[in-house]
Amino acid sequence: xxxxxxxxxxxxxxxxxxxxxxxxxxxxxxxxxxxxxxxxxxxxxxxxxxxxxxxxxxxxxxxxxxxxxxxxxxxxxxxxxxxxxxxxxxxxxxxxxxxxxxxxxxxxxxxxxxxxxxxxxxxxxxxxxxxxxxxxxxxxxxxxxxxxxxxxxxxxxxxxxxxxxxxxxxxxxxxxxxxxxxxxxxxxxxxxxxxxxxxxxxxxxxxxxxxxxxxxxxxxxxxxxxxxxxxxxxxxxxxxxxxxxxxxxxxxxxxxxxxxxxxxxxxxxxxxxxxxxxxxxxxxxxxxxxxxxxxxxxxxxxxxxxxxxx
Numbered sequence: 264x265x266x267x268x269x270x271x272x273x274x275x276x277x278x279x280x281x282x283x284x285x286x287x288x289x290x291x292x293x294x295x296x297x298x299x300x301x302x303x304x305x306x307x308x309x310x311x312x313x314x315x316x317x318x319x320x321x322x323x324x325x326x327x328x329x330x331x332x333x334x335x336x337x338x339x340x341x342x343x344x345x346x347x348x349x350x351x352x353x354x355x356x357x358x359x360x361x362x363x364x365x366x367x368x369x370x371x372x373x374x375x376x377x378x379x380x381x382x383x384x385x386x387x388x389x390x391x392x393x394x395x396x397x398x399x400x401x402x403x404x405x406x407x408x409x410x411x412x413x414x415x416x417x418x419x420x421x422x423x424x425x426x427x428x429x430x431x432x433x434x435x436x437x438x439x440x441x442x443x444x445x446x447x448x449x450x451x452x453x454x455x456x457x458x459x460x461x462x463x464x465x466x467x468x469x470x471x472x473x474x475x476x477x478x479x480x481x482x483x484x485x486x487x488x489x490x491x492x493x494x495x496x497x498x499x500x501x502x503x504x505x506x507x508x509x510x511x512x513x514x515x516x517x518x519x520x521x522x523x524x525x526x527x528x529x530x531x532x533x534x535x536x537x538x539x540x541x542x543x544x545x546x547x548x549x550x551x552x553x554x555x556x557x558x559x560x561x562x563x564x565x566x567x568x569x570x571x572x573x
Contacts, residue, residue: 264287266289268290269294270295276312278347279316282441293313344365369399375400377461379462385468388423395432414439422489473495492510499571500571501563511541522537523535525565
Protein backbone atom coordinates (compact mmCIF):
# COMPACT_ATOMS: atom_id res chain seq x y z
CA UNK A 264 0.00 0.00 0.00
CA UNK A 265 0.95 3.63 -0.40
CA UNK A 266 1.30 5.01 3.14
CA UNK A 267 1.55 8.34 4.89
CA UNK A 268 2.99 7.82 8.38
CA UNK A 269 2.03 10.15 11.25
CA UNK A 270 4.18 10.34 14.37
CA UNK A 271 6.34 12.70 16.40
CA UNK A 272 8.52 11.44 19.30
CA UNK A 273 11.42 8.99 19.46
CA UNK A 274 9.06 6.15 20.43
CA UNK A 275 7.48 6.36 16.94
CA UNK A 276 10.77 5.96 15.06
CA UNK A 277 11.01 2.12 15.29
CA UNK A 278 7.60 1.82 13.58
CA UNK A 279 8.64 4.25 10.85
CA UNK A 280 11.86 2.31 10.31
CA UNK A 281 9.94 -0.99 10.10
CA UNK A 282 7.55 0.42 7.49
CA UNK A 283 10.40 1.89 5.44
CA UNK A 284 12.10 -1.53 5.50
CA UNK A 285 8.92 -3.34 4.44
CA UNK A 286 9.06 -4.63 0.88
CA UNK A 287 5.27 -4.55 0.51
CA UNK A 288 4.56 -0.90 1.28
CA UNK A 289 5.78 2.55 0.28
CA UNK A 290 6.05 5.37 2.82
CA UNK A 291 5.22 8.29 0.52
CA UNK A 292 5.29 11.00 3.21
CA UNK A 293 5.42 11.62 6.94
CA UNK A 294 3.16 13.88 9.03
CA UNK A 295 4.63 15.21 12.28
CA UNK A 296 4.23 18.07 14.73
CA UNK A 297 5.91 21.39 13.89
CA UNK A 298 9.47 22.05 15.06
CA UNK A 299 9.54 22.86 18.78
CA UNK A 300 11.93 24.74 21.09
CA UNK A 301 14.46 22.48 22.81
CA UNK A 302 17.60 22.72 24.93
CA UNK A 303 18.93 25.65 26.91
CA UNK A 304 18.99 27.89 23.86
CA UNK A 305 15.34 27.03 23.12
CA UNK A 306 16.11 26.84 19.40
CA UNK A 307 13.58 25.16 17.11
CA UNK A 308 14.30 21.47 16.58
CA UNK A 309 12.58 19.02 14.22
CA UNK A 310 10.86 16.03 15.82
CA UNK A 311 12.69 12.67 15.91
CA UNK A 312 10.26 11.34 13.27
CA UNK A 313 10.92 14.34 11.00
CA UNK A 314 14.67 13.87 11.35
CA UNK A 315 14.46 10.17 10.49
CA UNK A 316 12.19 10.82 7.49
CA UNK A 317 14.53 13.51 6.15
CA UNK A 318 17.47 11.08 6.46
CA UNK A 319 15.48 8.58 4.39
CA UNK A 320 14.57 11.18 1.76
CA UNK A 321 10.85 11.12 2.58
CA UNK A 322 8.64 14.19 2.26
CA UNK A 323 7.77 15.68 5.65
CA UNK A 324 4.52 17.56 6.37
CA UNK A 325 4.35 19.70 9.53
CA UNK A 326 0.88 21.25 9.70
CA UNK A 327 0.21 23.64 12.58
CA UNK A 328 -3.25 22.03 12.67
CA UNK A 329 -4.30 18.88 10.82
CA UNK A 330 -7.47 20.71 9.71
CA UNK A 331 -5.43 23.27 7.71
CA UNK A 332 -6.64 23.24 4.11
CA UNK A 333 -3.11 23.35 2.65
CA UNK A 334 -2.27 20.17 4.52
CA UNK A 335 -5.50 18.41 3.54
CA UNK A 336 -4.98 19.38 -0.10
CA UNK A 337 -1.43 17.97 -0.10
CA UNK A 338 -2.64 14.78 1.57
CA UNK A 339 -5.23 14.34 -1.17
CA UNK A 340 -2.52 14.84 -3.80
CA UNK A 341 -0.34 12.16 -2.22
CA UNK A 342 -3.40 9.85 -2.20
CA UNK A 343 -2.37 7.33 0.48
CA UNK A 344 -4.18 4.00 0.73
CA UNK A 345 -3.74 3.99 4.51
CA UNK A 346 -2.17 6.21 7.19
CA UNK A 347 -0.43 4.42 10.09
CA UNK A 348 -0.08 6.54 13.24
CA UNK A 349 2.20 6.30 16.29
CA UNK A 350 2.07 9.05 18.94
CA UNK A 351 1.38 11.85 16.49
CA UNK A 352 0.14 14.20 19.20
CA UNK A 353 -2.81 15.99 17.59
CA UNK A 354 -6.46 15.15 17.00
CA UNK A 355 -7.30 14.29 13.40
CA UNK A 356 -10.43 15.93 11.96
CA UNK A 357 -12.99 13.99 9.96
CA UNK A 358 -11.81 15.75 6.79
CA UNK A 359 -8.41 14.09 7.23
CA UNK A 360 -9.80 10.75 8.41
CA UNK A 361 -11.87 10.46 5.23
CA UNK A 362 -8.96 10.83 2.78
CA UNK A 363 -7.26 7.37 2.83
CA UNK A 364 -9.71 4.68 1.66
CA UNK A 365 -8.38 2.23 4.27
CA UNK A 366 -8.34 4.77 7.05
CA UNK A 367 -5.86 5.82 9.70
CA UNK A 368 -4.54 2.95 11.82
CA UNK A 369 -3.11 3.80 15.22
CA UNK A 370 -0.50 1.85 17.19
CA UNK A 371 -1.48 2.40 20.83
CA UNK A 372 0.61 1.20 23.77
CA UNK A 373 -2.01 -0.65 25.81
CA UNK A 374 -4.35 -3.62 25.54
CA UNK A 375 -7.48 -1.74 24.54
CA UNK A 376 -10.02 -0.93 25.89
CA UNK A 377 -7.69 -0.52 28.90
CA UNK A 378 -5.84 2.78 29.22
CA UNK A 379 -7.27 4.89 26.44
CA UNK A 380 -5.50 8.25 26.28
CA UNK A 381 -2.15 9.97 26.16
CA UNK A 382 -0.20 8.11 28.87
CA UNK A 383 -1.14 4.40 28.81
CA UNK A 384 2.28 3.05 29.82
CA UNK A 385 2.65 5.41 32.77
CA UNK A 386 -0.82 4.59 34.07
CA UNK A 387 -0.31 0.83 33.67
CA UNK A 388 2.81 0.94 35.85
CA UNK A 389 1.28 3.30 38.41
CA UNK A 390 -1.80 1.07 38.69
CA UNK A 391 0.34 -2.00 39.35
CA UNK A 392 -0.65 -3.90 36.19
CA UNK A 393 1.41 -7.04 35.61
CA UNK A 394 0.78 -7.28 31.86
CA UNK A 395 0.26 -4.66 29.18
CA UNK A 396 0.90 -4.54 25.45
CA UNK A 397 0.20 -2.70 22.24
CA UNK A 398 -2.80 -2.65 19.91
CA UNK A 399 -3.48 -1.48 16.38
CA UNK A 400 -6.91 -0.02 15.76
CA UNK A 401 -8.85 1.93 13.16
CA UNK A 402 -9.09 5.56 14.24
CA UNK A 403 -12.58 7.02 14.56
CA UNK A 404 -13.67 10.29 16.13
CA UNK A 405 -13.86 8.88 19.69
CA UNK A 406 -10.85 8.64 22.04
CA UNK A 407 -8.96 5.42 21.16
CA UNK A 408 -12.31 3.68 20.76
CA UNK A 409 -12.05 2.26 17.24
CA UNK A 410 -12.14 -1.43 16.30
CA UNK A 411 -8.92 -3.38 16.94
CA UNK A 412 -6.87 -5.18 14.28
CA UNK A 413 -4.28 -6.89 16.47
CA UNK A 414 -2.42 -6.94 19.79
CA UNK A 415 0.89 -7.97 21.29
CA UNK A 416 1.37 -8.48 25.04
CA UNK A 417 4.29 -7.50 27.24
CA UNK A 418 5.04 -8.35 30.87
CA UNK A 419 5.64 -5.41 33.19
CA UNK A 420 8.79 -6.23 35.13
CA UNK A 421 9.13 -5.28 38.81
CA UNK A 422 11.78 -2.62 38.11
CA UNK A 423 10.39 -1.26 34.83
CA UNK A 424 10.19 2.49 34.40
CA UNK A 425 7.79 3.88 31.84
CA UNK A 426 10.84 4.58 29.67
CA UNK A 427 12.00 0.95 29.84
CA UNK A 428 8.57 -0.44 29.04
CA UNK A 429 7.83 2.05 26.29
CA UNK A 430 11.10 1.19 24.54
CA UNK A 431 10.21 -2.51 24.45
CA UNK A 432 6.66 -1.79 23.29
CA UNK A 433 7.93 0.54 20.55
CA UNK A 434 9.87 -2.30 18.93
CA UNK A 435 7.24 -5.02 19.51
CA UNK A 436 4.58 -2.62 18.28
CA UNK A 437 6.56 -1.81 15.13
CA UNK A 438 6.30 -5.43 14.06
CA UNK A 439 2.60 -5.47 14.89
CA UNK A 440 2.00 -2.34 12.81
CA UNK A 441 3.74 -3.80 9.73
CA UNK A 442 1.79 -7.05 10.14
CA UNK A 443 -1.41 -5.01 10.39
CA UNK A 444 -0.59 -3.15 7.16
CA UNK A 445 0.09 -6.50 5.48
CA UNK A 446 -3.22 -7.95 6.67
CA UNK A 447 -5.22 -4.92 5.60
CA UNK A 448 -3.55 -4.93 2.18
CA UNK A 449 -4.20 -8.60 1.43
CA UNK A 450 -7.66 -8.67 3.01
CA UNK A 451 -6.86 -11.27 5.69
CA UNK A 452 -7.39 -8.92 8.65
CA UNK A 453 -10.65 -7.52 9.97
CA UNK A 454 -11.00 -5.00 12.78
CA UNK A 455 -13.00 -6.23 15.80
CA UNK A 456 -15.05 -3.77 17.91
CA UNK A 457 -13.66 -3.11 21.38
CA UNK A 458 -15.41 -4.50 24.43
CA UNK A 459 -17.62 -2.05 26.28
CA UNK A 460 -16.31 -3.53 29.54
CA UNK A 461 -12.86 -2.91 31.02
CA UNK A 462 -12.54 0.65 29.68
CA UNK A 463 -10.02 2.76 31.62
CA UNK A 464 -8.61 6.18 30.84
CA UNK A 465 -4.97 7.31 30.77
CA UNK A 466 -4.85 11.12 30.60
CA UNK A 467 -1.53 12.94 30.42
CA UNK A 468 0.39 12.77 33.71
CA UNK A 469 0.43 16.18 35.37
CA UNK A 470 3.15 17.53 37.64
CA UNK A 471 0.76 17.15 40.58
CA UNK A 472 0.11 13.50 39.66
CA UNK A 473 3.88 12.94 39.98
CA UNK A 474 4.09 14.27 43.55
CA UNK A 475 4.85 11.45 46.00
CA UNK A 476 2.41 10.90 48.87
CA UNK A 477 4.56 9.51 51.69
CA UNK A 478 1.48 8.32 53.59
CA UNK A 479 0.77 5.87 50.75
CA UNK A 480 2.15 2.31 50.93
CA UNK A 481 5.71 1.71 49.71
CA UNK A 482 4.44 -0.19 46.66
CA UNK A 483 2.48 2.88 45.57
CA UNK A 484 5.49 5.16 46.05
CA UNK A 485 7.66 2.81 43.98
CA UNK A 486 5.06 2.66 41.19
CA UNK A 487 4.71 6.44 41.02
CA UNK A 488 8.49 6.87 40.79
CA UNK A 489 8.80 4.23 38.07
CA UNK A 490 5.70 5.34 36.17
CA UNK A 491 6.86 8.98 36.08
CA UNK A 492 10.39 8.14 34.93
CA UNK A 493 11.85 9.64 32.82
CA UNK A 494 9.07 12.25 32.52
CA UNK A 495 7.68 14.25 34.16
CA UNK A 496 9.72 12.83 37.07
CA UNK A 497 8.32 11.94 40.50
CA UNK A 498 9.04 14.59 43.10
CA UNK A 499 8.72 15.65 46.70
CA UNK A 500 9.71 18.64 48.80
CA UNK A 501 12.77 18.88 51.04
CA UNK A 502 13.53 22.05 53.02
CA UNK A 503 11.09 23.97 50.86
CA UNK A 504 12.61 23.00 47.53
CA UNK A 505 11.54 20.41 45.01
CA UNK A 506 13.51 17.15 44.97
CA UNK A 507 12.99 14.74 42.08
CA UNK A 508 13.10 11.03 42.82
CA UNK A 509 14.76 9.17 39.95
CA UNK A 510 14.97 5.68 41.45
CA UNK A 511 13.91 4.00 44.68
CA UNK A 512 13.90 0.41 45.93
CA UNK A 513 11.54 -1.33 48.33
CA UNK A 514 13.02 -1.90 51.80
CA UNK A 515 10.50 -4.20 53.52
CA UNK A 516 12.74 -4.87 56.53
CA UNK A 517 12.76 -1.20 57.52
CA UNK A 518 9.52 -0.42 59.36
CA UNK A 519 10.70 2.08 61.99
CA UNK A 520 10.29 5.29 59.99
CA UNK A 521 7.28 7.62 59.91
CA UNK A 522 5.92 8.66 56.48
CA UNK A 523 8.57 10.81 54.78
CA UNK A 524 11.06 10.46 57.65
CA UNK A 525 14.66 10.12 56.49
CA UNK A 526 17.35 7.83 57.87
CA UNK A 527 20.90 8.09 56.55
CA UNK A 528 23.40 5.24 56.80
CA UNK A 529 26.99 5.08 55.60
CA UNK A 530 25.95 4.50 51.97
CA UNK A 531 22.14 4.38 52.21
CA UNK A 532 19.22 6.75 52.50
CA UNK A 533 15.82 5.43 53.57
CA UNK A 534 12.47 7.21 53.65
CA UNK A 535 9.39 6.06 55.53
CA UNK A 536 6.03 5.48 53.85
CA UNK A 537 2.56 4.38 54.92
CA UNK A 538 3.86 0.80 55.17
CA UNK A 539 7.59 -0.03 55.17
CA UNK A 540 10.43 2.19 53.96
CA UNK A 541 11.88 2.71 50.52
CA UNK A 542 15.57 3.24 49.83
CA UNK A 543 16.35 6.35 47.80
CA UNK A 544 18.86 5.43 45.08
CA UNK A 545 18.96 8.41 42.68
CA UNK A 546 17.63 11.90 43.30
CA UNK A 547 17.81 15.26 41.53
CA UNK A 548 17.85 18.44 43.61
CA UNK A 549 16.27 21.55 42.13
CA UNK A 550 18.54 23.10 39.49
CA UNK A 551 21.09 20.26 39.60
CA UNK A 552 21.86 17.03 37.77
CA UNK A 553 20.77 13.59 39.04
CA UNK A 554 23.05 12.15 41.73
CA UNK A 555 23.32 9.14 44.01
CA UNK A 556 21.05 9.67 47.00
CA UNK A 557 23.91 8.92 49.43
CA UNK A 558 26.00 11.72 47.89
CA UNK A 559 23.03 14.09 48.11
CA UNK A 560 22.46 13.20 51.77
CA UNK A 561 26.10 13.83 52.69
CA UNK A 562 25.98 17.20 50.98
CA UNK A 563 22.82 18.48 52.69
CA UNK A 564 23.67 16.95 56.12
CA UNK A 565 20.25 15.58 57.02
CA UNK A 566 19.34 16.00 60.68
CA UNK A 567 17.59 13.34 62.76
CA UNK A 568 13.82 13.46 62.26
CA UNK A 569 13.86 15.47 59.02
CA UNK A 570 11.16 14.49 56.56
CA UNK A 571 10.39 14.63 52.88
CA UNK A 572 7.15 16.24 51.73
CA UNK A 573 6.99 18.99 54.36
